[in-house]
Structure formats: C-alpha cells, structure tokens
Amino acid sequence: xxxxxxxxxxxxxxxxxxxxxxxxxxxxxxxxxxxxxxxxxxxxxxxxxxxxxxxxxxxxxxxxxxxxxxxxxxxxxxxxxxxxxxxxxxxxxxxxxxxxxxxxxxxxxxxxxxxxxxxxxxxxxxxxxxxxxxxxxxxxxxxxxxxxxxxxxxxxxxxxxxxxxxxxxxxxxxxxxxxxxxxxxxxxxxxxxxxxxxxxxxxxxxxxxxxxxxxxxxxxxxxxxxxxxxxxxxxxxxxxxxxxxxxxxxxxxxxxxxxxxxxxxxxxxxxxxxxxxxxxxxxxxxxxxxxxxxxxxxxxxxxxxxxxxxxxxxxxxxxxxxxxxxxxxxxxxxxxxxxxxxxxxxxxxxxxxxxxxxxxxxxxxxxxxxxxxxxxxxxxxxxxxxxxxxxxxxxxxxxxxxxxxxxxxxxxxxxxxxxxxxxxxxxxxxxxxxxxxxxxxxxxxxxxxxxxxxxxxxxxxxxxxxxxxxxxxxxxxxxxxxxxxxxxxxxxxxxxxxxxxxxxxxxxxxxxxxxxxxxxxxxxxxxx
Amino acid sequence: xxxxxxxxxxxxxxxxxxxxxxxxxxxxxxxxxxxxxxxxxxxxxxxxxxxxxxxxxxxxxxxxxxxxxxxxxxxxxxxxxxxxxxxxxxxxxxxxxxxxxxxxxxxxxxxxxxxxxxxxxxxxxxxxxxxxxxxxxxxxxxxxxxxxxxxxxxxxxxxxxxxxxxxxxxxxxxxxxxxxxxxxxxxxxxxxxxxxxxxxxxxxxxxxxxxxxxxxxxxxxxxxxxxxxxxxxxxxxxxxxxxxxxxxxxxxxxxxxxxxxxxxxxxxxxxxxxxxxxxxxxxxxxxxxxxxxxxxxxxxxxxxxxxxxxxxxxxxxxxxxxxxxxxxxxxxxxxxxxxxxxxxxxxxxxxxxxxxxxxxxxxxxxxxxxxxxxxxxx
Numbered sequence: 001x002x003x004x005x006x007x008x009x010x011x012x013x014x015x016x017x018x019x020x021x022x023x024x025x026x027x028x029x030x031x032x033x034x035x036x037x038x039x040x041x042x043x044x045x046x047x048x049x050x051x052x053x054x055x056x057x058x059x060x061x062x063x064x065x066x067x068x069x070x071x072x073x074x075x076x077x078x079x080x081x082x083x084x085x086x087x088x089x090x091x092x093x094x095x096x097x098x099x100x101x102x103x104x105x106x107x108x109x110x111x112x113x114x115x116x117x118x119x120x121x122x123x124x125x126x127x128x129x130x131x132x133x134x135x136x137x138x139x140x141x142x143x144x145x146x147x148x149x150x151x152x153x154x155x156x157x158x159x160x161x162x163x164x165x166x167x168x169x170x171x172x173x174x175x176x177x178x179x180x181x182x183x184x185x186x187x188x189x190x191x192x193x194x195x196x197x198x199x200x201x202x203x204x205x206x207x208x209x210x211x212x213x214x215x216x217x218x219x220x221x222x223x224x225x226x227x228x229x230x231x232x233x234x235x236x237x238x239x240x241x242x243x244x245x246x247x248x249x250x251x252x253x254x255x256x257x258x259x260x261x262x263x264x265x266x267x268x269x270x271x272x273x274x275x276x277x278x279x280x281x282x283x284x285x286x287x288x289x290x291x292x293x294x295x296x297x298x299x300x301x302x303x304x305x306x307x308x309x310x311x312x313x314x315x316x317x318x319x320x321x322x323x324x325x326x327x328x329x330x331x332x333x334x335x336x337x338x339x340x341x342x343x344x345x346x347x348x349x350x351x352x353x354x355x356x357x358x359x360x361x362x363x364x365x366x367x368x369x370x371x372x373x374x375x376x377x378x379x380x381x382x383x384x385x386x387x388x389x390x391x392x393x394x395x396x397x398x399x400x401x402x403x404x405x406x407x408x409x410x411x412x413x414x415x416x417x418x419x420x421x422x423x424x425x426x427x428x429x430x431x432x433x434x435x436x437x438x439x440x441x442x443x444x445x446x447x448x449x450x451x452x453x454x455x456x457x458x459x460x461x462x463x464x465x466x467x468x469x470x471x472x473x474x475x476x477x478x479x480x481x482x483x484x485x486x487x488x489x490x491x492x493x494x495x496x497x498x499x500x501x502x503x504x505x506x507x508x509x510x511x512x513x514x515x516x517x518x519x520x521x522x523x524x525x526x527x528x
Numbered sequence: 529x530x531x532x533x534x535x536x537x538x539x540x541x542x543x544x545x546x547x548x549x550x551x552x553x554x555x556x557x558x559x560x561x562x563x564x565x566x567x568x569x570x571x572x573x574x575x576x577x578x579x580x581x582x583x584x585x586x587x588x589x590x591x592x593x594x595x596x597x598x599x600x601x602x603x604x605x606x607x608x609x610x611x612x613x614x615x616x617x618x619x620x621x622x623x624x625x626x627x628x629x630x631x632x633x634x635x636x637x638x639x640x641x642x643x644x645x646x647x648x649x650x651x652x653x654x655x656x657x658x659x660x661x662x663x664x665x666x667x668x669x670x671x672x673x674x675x676x677x678x679x680x681x682x683x684x685x686x687x688x689x690x691x692x693x694x695x696x697x698x699x700x701x702x703x704x705x706x707x708x709x710x711x712x713x714x715x716x717x718x719x720x721x722x723x724x725x726x727x728x729x730x731x732x733x734x735x736x737x738x739x740x741x742x743x744x745x746x747x748x749x750x751x752x753x754x755x756x757x758x759x760x761x762x763x764x765x766x767x768x769x770x771x772x773x774x775x776x777x778x779x780x781x782x783x784x785x786x787x788x789x790x791x792x793x794x795x796x797x798x799x800x801x802x803x804x805x806x807x808x809x810x811x812x813x814x815x816x817x818x819x820x821x822x823x824x825x826x827x828x829x830x831x832x833x834x835x836x837x838x839x840x841x842x843x844x845x846x847x848x849x850x851x852x853x854x855x856x857x858x859x860x861x862x863x864x865x866x867x868x869x870x871x872x873x874x875x876x877x878x879x880x881x882x883x884x885x886x887x888x889x890x891x892x893x894x895x896x897x898x899x900x901x902x903x904x905x906x
Contacts, residue, residue: 071764137833144761146732151721154863238739246720281611310735311742314643320635325628332624339592346607347600368581376572377638380733381559382758449556450728452759455767459698464555
C-alpha cells in the first residue's frame with residue numbers, strides 16, 4: 001500500500017480558497033474542515049456529558065441525598081447516556097472517518113461533500129434540543145438513555161424534545177454513513193482493492209451498514225412513543241392492546257448493533273496503531289475482516305439478552321444466551337490477532353500505543369464480563385445492577401474512548417503539522433488508565449452485591465465502594481482537561497512533524513505532507 | 529471453588545491494605561450468601577465461569593506482557609515480518625468455540641432449573657406501583673390476605689437530618705411473609721410503569737409489567753429477612769421502593785395468617801360505620817404519608833412542573849365526586865395512579881377527607897367509606 005508521491009507538492013495545495021471567518025465553517029464542504037468540526041463537537045459534548053457524570057458520582061459519593069433530588073438525578077443519567085453515546089463517541093469516530101478515510105484511500109474528498117456539511121450541522125441542532133430539554137417544564141426525560149415505555153409516556157415536554165433530538169441524530173448518522181460507505185466503495189485509488197484497504201476503512205464500511213440498518217429502527221421506536229404520548233395510539237399500552245415490552249424489543253434491536261457501531265471503528269483504530277508501533281504488519285488481515293463482519297452480522301440476533309428478566313420463554317432465554325456467547329468467538333479472534341501483531345515486533349510505547357494497549361487489556365475485561373452477563377441464570381443476579389454499568393463502561397470508555405484518544409495522538413501530527421508533547425501525552429494516559437479502573441472496577445463488586453443501577457441513594461453496605469468509585473471518577477474527569485491542554489498546545493506549536501512522523505506507520509495518509517494541505521489527492525495516487 | 533475463594537481473599541487483603549483500615553462487612557466482593565438452592569447454583573456457576581475467565585486472561589495477557597517486555601525496540605529487538613497463518617487462525621477460532629460450548633452445558637442446566645415454577649405451595653401476586661409493592665395471597669395458606677408494602681425509612685435519614693439506620697432504604701412497613709421450605713410462586717405485575725421485583729439471596733429478579741402477569745418462584749432454605757430493591761427505573765423514587773421478604777417457620781406463619789385474617793375481619797366491620805371528621809383526618813394523615821407524599825409532598829404543594837399541588841387545588845376543593853373519581857381511577861398518562869385497586873374504602877375516604885381539611889384547605893367535609901363504595905359501584 002505504498003504510494004508513489006504522485007503529487008508531493010502538486011496543484012492546488014496553496015489555493016485553499018475558502019471563505020474567511022465563521023462562514024468558512026458554516027459553508028465548508030471540505031472533509032478536513034468537517035472532520036475537525038466533528039471532533040471539536042465531540043469533545044464539547046464529552047465535557048458536557050462528563051460534567052453530568054460527575055454530578056451523578058458526587059451524589060453517589062455517600063449514602064443519603066446531598067446535592068440533587070431524585071428527579072434531577074434521573075435526568076442527569078439519561079442525558080449523560082444520550083450525550084456520551086450520540087454526542088461524544090459516535091461523532092468522534094465520524095470525525096476520524098472524515099479526516100482520514102479520503103487520505104487513506106487516496107480520494108480528494110468524501111463522495112457527497114455537501115451532504116457531509118449537512119450531516120454535521122444537524123448535530124448541534126440535536127444537541128441544543130437535548131440540552132434545552134433540561135430547562136422546560138418538568139425537566140429533561142428521566143427515563144435513562146433507553147427511554148423505556150411506559151415511563152416515557154409519563155414524562156413532560158422534555159421527552160418530546162428528546163424524541164426530536166433522536167430523530168435528528170439519526171438523520172445525521174444515516175447521511176454520514178451513506179457518505180462513508182459510498183466514499184469507500186467508489187473513491188479508492190486505482191489498484192486499492194477492498195482486501196488491500198486499511199483496516200480502519202473496513203471497520204467503518206461495516207459500521208456504516210450497521211448504522212443504515214438500525215437508526216431507522218430507533219427512529220420508529222421513538223416515533224411510536226411520540227404518537228402514544230400525543231395522538232392516542234397504544235403501541236406500548238396494554239390497556240389499548242399494546243405491550244410495553246415491544247418498545248424494549250425494538251429499542252434493543254437498534255441498541256445492540258449500536259454497541260458495535262461504537263466498537264468497530266475503535267477496533268479499526270487499534271488495527272492501525274498497533275502495527276505502526278510494532279513495526280510489523282497487522283497479523284491476519286483477512287481473518288480480521290471476516291471477524292469484523294461476523295460480529296456485525298451476529299449483533300442483529302442477540303438483542304433480547306438485554307431483556308432476560310422481562311419474562312420471555314425459557315427457549316428464548318437459551319437461544320439468546322447461545323447467540324450472545326457466539327459473539328465471543330470472532331471477538332477473541334480479533335484480540336488474538338492484535339497480540340500476534342505485537343508478538344516479536346520491535347515495540348515502542350508512544351502515547352497512541354499506550355492507549356491501544358490499554359484498550360486491549362480493558363476492552364477484554366469488558367468482553368469477559370459480557371460473557372458473564374450473557375449467561376441467563378447469572379444475569380438474573382446482575383441485570384440492572386452496577387455490574388452492567390461497570391461492564392459497558394469497560395467497553396465504551398476503556399474500549400471506544402481510549403482508542404479515540406489513541407487516534408487523536410496518532411493522527412494529530414498529520415492534522416496540525418506538529419508533534420504533541422509526549423511526556424504530557426503519557427501522563428494523560430496513565431492518569432486516565434488508573435483513575436478509570438479505580439472508578440469502574442469496584443462497580444463490579446457493587447453489582448454482585450446487588451446494588452441496582454440508576455438509584456440516587458443506596459443502602460449502607462454499598463457505601464465504601466461507591467466512595468472509591470466517585471473519587472476515581474473525579475480524577476478521571478479532570479484528567480481530560482490535560483488532554484485538552486495537550487491538543488491546544490499541539491495546535492499552537494511544537495516540534496515540526498514530518499510527512500511520516502511514525503517510522504512504522506504505513507499507508508497513503510503518511511505520503512502527504514504534515515499538516516495535510518487543504519486539498520489532497522486531486523489526482524489519484526498510484527499504488528506501488 | 530476453593531482456588532477462586534482464596535484468590536478473592538487475597539484480593540480482599542490487598543484492597544484492605546490499599547485503602548487503609550476500615551475493615552467492614554461493606555467491602556463486599558461477590559454475591560450475597562444464597563438462601564435458595566438456585567441462588568447457590570448461580571453463585572457456583574458464576575465462580576466457575578470467573579475461574580475459566582481469569583485463567584484465559586492470565587494466559588493471553590501473560591503472553592502479551594512478555595512480548596511487551598522482551599520485544600521492545602529499546603532492547604534492540606528486530607521486528608519479524610510474519611503476518612499470516614491459516615492454521616493458527618483456525619486453531620484460535622475453534623478452541624474458544626469448544627471452550628464456550630463446554631461453558632454452556634452447566635449454564636443451560638441452571639436456566640432450566642430457574643424457570644420451573646410448577647406445583648407451588650403458595651401463590652402470591654406482587655404488584656408494583658410508583659413507589660410501593662402490593663401483595664395478594666392468591667392461593668395456598670393465607671389466601672385472601674392483601675396489603676401494601678412501603679419504604680419505612682424516615683425522610684430525615686435520607687436528607688441527613690438523622691443518623692441512618694442499619695437497614696437504611698432496605699426496610700418496609702410490612703414485608704412479604706412466607707414459610708420456610710415451601711415453594712412460593714410469585715406473579716408479578718404493575719399498575720403504572722415497569723418495575724422489577726428482586727431479592728439477591730433468593731436469586732429472583734422478575735420485571736413487573738403493567739397489563740401483563742409474569743411469574744417466578746423460590747423455596748427458601750433458611751429463615752431470615754431478605755432485602756432487595758426495585759431494579760427497573762420506575763421514575764422519581766425508583767431508589768426508594770425496597771422488596772423485603774421475611775421467611776419464617778411454619779408455626780410462625782400459621783400465627784401470622786391468623787392475625788391477618790382477624791385484621792381483615794375488623795376492617796370489614798369498620799367500613800360500614802360512619803366516621804367523625806377528626807377520626808378520618810388522623811387515619812388519612814397516615815395513608816397520605818405512605819402513598820401521596822413522594823409526589824404531592826408533605827406540604828401538599830407538589831413539585832412544580834412535575835406533580836401538581838393539592839393545597840388550594842381545584843379538584844380537592846371542588847365537588848367530592850370529582851376528587852373521589854380521580855383518586856379511584858387515577859389520571860391516565862400521568863403519574864397519578866388508580867388507588868381504587870390499591871387501597872380499601874376506608875383508607876380512600878380518610879385520605880380524601882385529610883386533603884380537604886389540611887394546609888389551607890378547609891372544606892369541613894368528611895367523606896365517608898360508604899360514598900367510596902357507592903362510587904366504585906358506578
């Protein structure tokens with residue numbers, strides 16, 4: 001996948017003819033500008049969602065109600081979940097896709113440049129709706145991010161704003177993923193066959209199909225909630241012939257693939273970073289592609305493992321247990337392949353590599369607790385407890401977020417033309433890694449001991465681990481300000497980055513200068 | 529699972545050392561002491577799986593850690609160039625598959641045992657309402673007994689105005705009482721939103737879904753008070769609706785049933801009589817505290833934007849028939865429950881009288897149980 005430097009200082013680089021000031025960003029159709037906006041949007045949402053998490057952890061520091069009332073607590077957990085999933089993690093990976101996929105496949109831009117602008121600018125609208133919902137009568141939805149009926153029917157107007165926000169986020173995601181899939185399928189440089197493209201492109205291609213398949217399902221579920229609330233339908237109301245559990249089936253038919261919508265691009269990042277610092281090609285490229293596709297396909301057939309205790313038939317419980325456990329096989333294959341990639345490499349541990357190795361350890365912990373949760377009988381003891389909270393934060397934070405940090409450190413020289421401060425980057429990693437575990441590992445114990453999730457106050461036997469967890473959460477939260485500082489410092493200056501700042505990094509994106517010019521690959525590169 | 533246990537003890541020791549002292553029972557690492565065979569089976573299954581997982585984790589990440597140490601560039605290690613091996617790929621696809629199939633055998637057996645709720649000795653219905661549980665003894669000894677079970681922790685303990693008791697948030701005014709060693713089938717349902725009836729020691733967690741009836745069962749092996757909580761987010765006071773089951777000896781259970789039947793007979797007697805205003809107000813205050821305070825507040829002012837005030841309310845100060853209708857049937861689409869299904873005539877009459885004659889409300893009217901009975905008949 002080496003490219004001849006077909007146009008090292010080719011035409012058009014210097015003519016970055018875009019508008020000045022704010023209108024540059026409002027009207028831009030440039031994949032790099034839009035990628036940058038996605039990433040900053042994601043970071044702002046990460047901070048907002050983080051503050052909400054800290055409000056929750058502050059309240060849970062000790063038993064009793066100290067800072068917030070239960071109804072506000074419920075709003076915080078709901079918005080924290082929605083904002084982190086839809087506002088922080090998903091846009092971050094769309095941002096990486098925008099910036100890097102055209103560079104990785106040698107395309108001049110995304111396939112639908114104007115739609116790209118539109119799919120970004122929908123996001124702030126949705127974010128404003130979500131945040132505004134806190135200030136309307138009755139406050140934001142207090143249902144948890146899962147928006148279960150019939151609790152959602154009881155909510156105030158904040159619920160309607162949430163429903164519209166979800167609609168808009170869904171539109172944005174669908175347009176974004178159509179764009180990414182089209183770009184990958186049509187704009188690859190001549191000679192780059194599907195089985196030669198970087199793993200990050202593969203994982204995003206598969207993710208794009210997951211998004212296109214599942215976001216309409218979520219839109220359907222919230223629309224049914226809306227009509228139940230205001231237009232007299234009874235989809236989720238038993239008194240009118242509906243079924244509250246129907247909502248859960250529809251939600252999780254979206255919700256489980258959603259887990260992989262977040263995880264697969266993270267896998268892609270890890271598959272780019274590890275070979276670079278192992279100075280050795282990714283082990284088992286083809287099997288990685290097949291494993292990713294298998295995970296995506298199986299993810300459509302396991303949704304009811306979130307619902308073992310709703311009272312499904314025993315045959316259903318056993319089927320969903322088997323199907324869920326099956327996902328462990330391709331996931332294990334991926335972990336083994338990453339380990340084999342590092343095996344007998346020439347390893348160095350710069351910040352991106354630290355985050356990806358951290359990902360390997362902690363994502364695997366989350367995968368293993370997923371296996372425990374998959375066992376129906378054991379799940380009866382830990383369903384809806386802090387064990388689940390610990391499990392999905394190992395997957396979402398130590399999995400997706402750590403790999404996103406790794407991606408930023410890995411690619412920021414290409415974006416800014418400067419090397420980041422390695423010492424501070426490593427400090428950010430170690431602070432995050434340790435405080436993350438202090439926050440979330442004890443939550444496994446809380447869950448096993450029976451502490452339900454989504455409660456603002458708890459019995460005394462849960463007090464000690466909650467205090468530890470809250471202390472860890474505050475360290476984790478404030479450590480992220482260091483990340484902001486490192487990023488700003490890198491943008492403003494720092495050691496000049498070469499076109500290929502990492503000696504082990506492979507791929508077309510490292511053949512263009514750093515910072516990447518405003519227009520790249522206006523003529524397709526030739527693959528060697 | 530002795531290895532598992534010694535590992536846990538060791539981790540516990542390290543943790544205690546790390547966090548310096550305060551060795552309390554509260555540093556729990558695993559599930560609570562089982563009180564049923566099923567709960568014990570589940571704990572054993574969990575421990576078995578955790579042991580397998582820890583072994584796999586140590587092997588895989590042991591190799592990775594070795595590589596991270598030995599294959600560093602700074603140690604002068606040169607990168608190999610291998611990047612493919614079909615044999616290895618097949619092996620590490622098949623081996624996890626086989627291990628997982630092995631794990632599924634005990635897991636499946638436990639699921640089948642868990643779902644056998646046939647031939648119960650006693651059948652109880654647990655009805656979740658925001659934010660309390662109602663228990664109806666449907667079949668078996670005690671048939672006909674029914675009552676509500678509400679959080680007993682005083683508000684001051686929650687707000688920090690009083691020291692917290694031993695069973696803070698896990699105590700109710702009237703627990704579900706069942707005899708030891710008998711098979712109890714629990715039917716769950718709800719009146720408003722989804723709740724979940726859960727007790728860790730009994731290995732029970734069953735969602736209670738409005739409009740549907742689900743079932744589960746347990747056979748307690750020892751006497752004791754077992755405490756759980758609602759585990760499905762059900763609105764504001766989700767954290768404040770505990771599930772408490774008291775498992776007693778057969779003799780104690782006989783006595784308890786007898787006492788309850790006397791209470792029911794007494795209640796039937798008092799429904800017919802005409803009550804004085806003050807009597808109704810005094811009883812209504814208790815009913816109000818147990819059922820209405822979470823939303824409408826002790827002040828009667830509600831929570832603006834979420835729950836309406838009763839103090840000065842048009843419904844409360846309006847004709848009695850309107851308020852009786854609201855309390856009996858609830859307000860669909862809001863958190864106002866249909867209390868007709870939960871409370872007896874006397875309690876409803878009492879609480880309505882209380883709200884009409886408390887705070888700034890001074891109607892001077894006493895609503896009699898007979899009026900409630902008549903309204904129900906309509």
